[in-house]
Amino acid sequence: MDLVAGVLAGERLALARLITQVENDMPEGREALNRLFSHTGKAHLIGVTGSPGTGKSSLVNLIAKAYRTPADGRPPCKVAVVAVDPSSPFTGGALLGDRVRMRDLAGDPGVFVRSMASRGALGGLSHSTAAVVQVLDAAGFDKILIETVGAGQSEVDIARLAHTTLVVEAPGLGDDIQAIKAGILEIADILVINKADRPGVENTERALRSNLELAHPERMHIGSCGRGGKANQPKAGMPEALDGQVWVPPVLRTIATQASGVAELMAAIECHLAYLKATGEWQTREHERLQTELTQLLQAVLVARWREGVSDAELRDVVTRLQERELSPLKAVEQLLDLDAVPESY
């Protein structure tokens, strides 16, 4: 069976098989990505990141269902969910999560769920996530939800893949957790306080807003001065955050288990999409993303091409000389590449 043709024809088994090849960076997977590339670039990629305990999986579930049964009579979107859990390779937690999810979404041919829990080299997981998302994009999914645990740099990189990034918080996870999230607010397009019926929700909202102010002083200025305290709460269908073409990250409250706050959340996501399209930001992000992808591929190919001309023995010998401090790494590179001096711009 030609998996690429199968994926383009909407066959789920072909899709699942090809994703496995791509995830494992197999030669067939690489070739398929190359052939599928011209079909990509259409999906709206939505990142959902948050600490464990914020209920972000339930929220992702809810968003997927909302896209399948739109309230306003529009046709349902095809939805894919990619759940990335880099930190539990042993527990099988990610797989269990899938099963729980599938109970709600099972049997719906317009929904596809995939977990990624493999660990690779530095950047390995964000690289394979990007590749899997490309396959789903080519397969015609309109909305691709990328769920990450959201604490380290690799999760931030995965979130950067997305057009629209939701950062999920919950009351009562402690100040420590709040503090660790400060860096992640930088990438938030929409902030969601889930489990908003819990005590302490006002404190969480206050902490989020003040961290947000530190992260984006210029944005909050517009949010709070330009249109008053409620300005950064978008109303359904109204892209009012577009004033001056600056996006003000709204802070929303949800209770995923009771499906409370969903309409506002869906409106905010679609409002952000409208903002991206209206301002040209969609194109800018796409350009940056493709440039990064190109550079990474170039790097890999340049190293592979160089490596073909060097024997294992020669390389091992150089490392031994490094270990004995006869050579510095810079001198070693000059010698291996036969350069008088390395370019200053490296």
Added chain:
Amino acid sequence: MDLVAGVLAGERLALARLITQVENDMPEGREALNRLFSHTGKAHLIGVTGSPGTGKSSLVNLIAKAYRTPADGRPPCKVAVVAVDPSSPFTGGALLGDRVRMRDLAGDPGVFVRSMASRGALGGLSHSTAAVVQVLDAAGFDKILIETVGAGQSEVDIARLAHTTLVVEAPGLGDDIQAIKAGILEIADILVINKADRPGVENTERALRSNLELAHPERMHIGSCGRGGKANQPKAGMPEALDGQVWVPPVLRTIATQASGVAELMAAIECHLAYLKATGEWQTREHERLQTELTQLLQAVLVARWREGVSDAELRDVVTRLQERELSPLKAVEQLLDLDAVPESY
């Protein structure tokens, strides 16, 4: 002033200045690293990683003090602390932490503390941490403690720098936190349950041991069968974990605020060092680390050399053609590098 000479002569101001140059990847910093390289490779690098709330900063403080005032009459070690906090670039938490730390260690010329809170590109922080550690190594610090928050891939990479890695837990941080740490156990040489006077310490220890068993079944087999349940608790000065040359990660309890459990912890760290030296593992890790460093530098230089021959306009044009799906990334690389086909091994 020649900063390199100053650092080698033990001048603290030169050290602080050079670290700033190295951290910011300035040309002077790169040149200094090259000159300092022959003086590196002597320090014992100790990684300390754990979630916020485990009290790992207090523990690092305590370890530093213990190395400054050894109980057994040996001469004190020179100690450097590198505190890496990638996730709070805005709060200034890292700087505040330094001040709290300095209250205890202030005025001791044998201790040097440095915080790193900058965010860079993917791998940027682990790259600059490695460089700063090299400077401290060349400056003659015997023990370099590298403290990380420990959740994502970049923290794991930073921890991989170390010869000896401590993973710190605490009771009562919730099952979610336990779960997220599973991946990090893979890199643990020593497990520390701090705040061991808190309720739930038995549960934490049980959870850690069972996760550890999943991570290292072969190690735990030796630990539990070969020498009974208490086998993986090293006694002071006795490297009894060396049986069969397999390291059994011990699980230790401490209460950092009361300096409780410190003697056992220090013994375990030194025991691990003895294990590394006795088994040749020290050399193996050093070889791997230098090989990774060499490969990364090669990659950067190869890209820089290629980039010198390409105009900004040409590169922008290629990305635009990618964006319009006229080219795939693989075809773009073939075109930019003037190859018939990319090497299969990329």
